[in-house]
Amino acid sequence: MSIRAVVLDQIKLVARQQEKALPTLTDTLPLLDSGLDSLCIAVLVANLEEELGVDPFNSSSTIPRTVGEFIGMYENAAA
Numbered sequence: 001m002s003i004r005a006v007v008l009d010q011i012k013l014v015a016r017q018q019e020k021a022l023p024t025l026t027d028t029l030p031l032l033d034s035g036l037d038s039l040c041i042a043v044l045v046a047n048l049e050e051e052l053g054v055d056p057f058n059s060s061s062t063i064p065r066t067v068g069e070f071i072g073m074y075e076n077a078a079a
Contacts, residue, residue: 003075006051011036011067014044027068034067054078 056077
């Protein structure tokens with residue numbers, strides 16, 4: 001499974017667990033408009049670190065603004 005697919009699956013899983021409605025997930029969708037709050041993002045990052053074995057925030061000071069940038073951080077960290 002690709003990094004992109006794992007990240008998108010985890011976003012959907014966290015949204016379901018936290019009972020959040022998600023819009024259509026596109027690369028240009030701002031994270032602030034994704035329907036996920038700060039707790040959801042924290043859970044998402046923890047889940048992704050466990051599943052993928054990487055934490056892109058550990059070595060980067062960049063804050064992703066869009067879903068595409070968020071996915072890209074994980075793709076770059078896993079490469």
